[in-house]
Amino acid sequence: MKEVMRGKAWKFPDNVDTDQIIPAVYLVTGDPGELSKHVFEKFRPEFARKIEVGDIIVGGKNFGYGSSREHAVRALMGAGVSCVIAKSFARIFYRNSINLCFPPIECDMDVKEGDLLEVELAKGVIRNLANGRNYPFTPFSPFALSMMKKGGLMRYVEEVLSCTK
C-alpha cells in the first residue's frame, strides 16, 4: 500500500454496483489482469482502455453495492486504480478492499472528471490539485489501518499460523 497516491479522477454516481464494476459473465477467473479487461465494460466501455496506472475513482454513496464478488476489487486493482474515494461504501466491498490493501477512502469532496488528486494516507487528507483545496477524509479504524499496513488478510493469517505452529 502506497502512503501517497496520485492520479486523475474518474467520477461515478451513487450506488455503483459490483455488476457494473465487473459483469457476472466474467466471473470465471480471479486473476486481476484478466478481470481488468472487462472493468466497467457495459457502462463506461472506454474505461479499461483509457485508465492510467494510479488513477483514482471518486464515487458517491454506497459504492460497491450488491454482490460479494471480490472480483470487483481485483478488477479495479488489476486496471491500475490506486484507490476509490466515495461518500460511503457497501459493506462487503469495504471489507474486501481492506483485506486486499486497496484503501476505501470515505470522503465527500468537490471534484471534476479528470482533476488531479493526491491522497496522503498518514495525514488523512486528499488534495485536489486542480482546485487547490484540501479535504480531510474519515480516518480508518486502527484495525483497518493495521490490516492494510500488514499487507492484507492473508499476511495476517500467515502470522497467526506461524505463531501456532
Added chain:
Amino acid sequence: MGRTIAEKILSDRSGMMAVPGDIVEAAVDYLMVNDVTGLPAFEEFEKLKVKPLIDKLVLIPDHYVPNKDIPSAKQALAMREFARKYGVKNYFEVGRGGICHQVMIEKGFVAPGRLIVGADSHTCTYGALGSFATGIGSTEAAAIMAMGKLWFRVPESQKFILEGEPKRYVCGKDIILNIIGDIGVDGSLYKSMEFYSAFKLPLPDRITISNMSVEAGAKASIFPPDEKVFDYLEDRVKYKPVFADPDADYSDTFHYALSDMVPTVAKPPLPSNTVPASECNIEIDQAYLGSCTNGRIEDLRMAAEILKGNKVHEDVRLIIVPASQRIYARAMREGLFEIFLESGAFISGPTCGACLGGHMGVLAPGEKCVSTTNRNFVGRMGDAKSEVYLASPATVAASAVKGRIVDPKEVKP
C-alpha cells in the same frame, strides 16, 4: 444494558463483550462457498500450505452449473478437485444440491444462534431461522478455511416491527420491497435488521425478507426463532436459540402495517424503486420464477394456483427454476409441473444462471423481464439496455399470463 441477537451471537463466538462499533474475531460455525467465489478462495488458501478445517466448510456449485462454457467448467472442476483432495464431505454435486442458500437451509447447516458466513452476498438469508449470517469475500473464505475465524465489526441493530396481517397475494417479497422502498438501498448499511411480528409469518416469507435485506445494505437480517423454525428443524440438528433482551439498544425502530401493503414491483435500476403492481402496466418479454429469493415450493404452488387453466401470453417466455433438487422433485410429485407445462412455461433444474445474467435466460437489448429474483440493476440479467422488474411469484405468474405486469388479482380475483 441489554443486547440484541447480533451482539449476543458475536459475543458468544468471540468470547468478548461485543459492542456495536467494536472489531471482534469470532469463530464461525459454517463457511459456504459457491463455484464463482470458490476459485479465488482455493487459490489463496493453497498458498498457505495447510489443511482446511473441513468440518466447517460447505461447497455448493450453483452459479454456472451445469457448466455454461469451458471456463466455467474449469471453475466447477476446481471446486470438485478441492473437495476430493481434502475430503470435504459437505460438497453438493449438480443433481444432489441446488442453489446454495436453499441447500444450506435444507441440509440443516442453518439453525438458531449460529454464526454462518458465505462467499455470497445473500448469505444473510439464514437470519430467517435465527442465525447471524453474512456475506464475505473469497480471501476471507480462504482465511476461515485455515483459521476457522474471521474479523467482524459488531453492527448496530435496527428493529422492524410488522403489524397486522398481510392481504391475499401479499407475501414476503412484497414486504421486503416495501421496506427497501421506504428506507432505501443503504438504509441498513453495516447494520443488523431484527424483525418482530405478532402475525407469525410463514418461514418461506421470512427467508425471502432476510434474503433481500442485503439490498438495503444490511450485514445480517434476523428473525427471533419460534415454533415455525423449531418445527421445521425438528430434532435433525442441535442448536441453542438466541433472543434479544427486552432492553436491547436499537439504532432505529421502524413500524410497518402489513395490512396496508399491496403486491409491489421494484422498477429498474434499484430495488428501492417501488410501485404497486397494479400501477406498473409494463409489457414484458420474459417472466422468471426462481432463485434463492423465491424458488421454494410455496412460491411454485402460488404460481401454479394462478397458472392453472391459463396460458402464458404468446409474446412471453415464462422460465421456472426450482431452487433445489428437493423442491424440483416435490413440485413434480405434487403435479405442479403438469400445470406449468400445460400453461406453456419452461422448467429448468436449479441454477443461479439467469438471475445474474450468466446463462439460462439472459436478456437481449430492450427486453423486459418481470422476475422473482433480488436485483434489478442496469444490465443485471443481460444487455445493459435490458430491464428487470422485481416482484413476487404471484405477480410474476399473473404477469406472464397477461403479457404485462399486473396485480395477481387481475388474473385470479
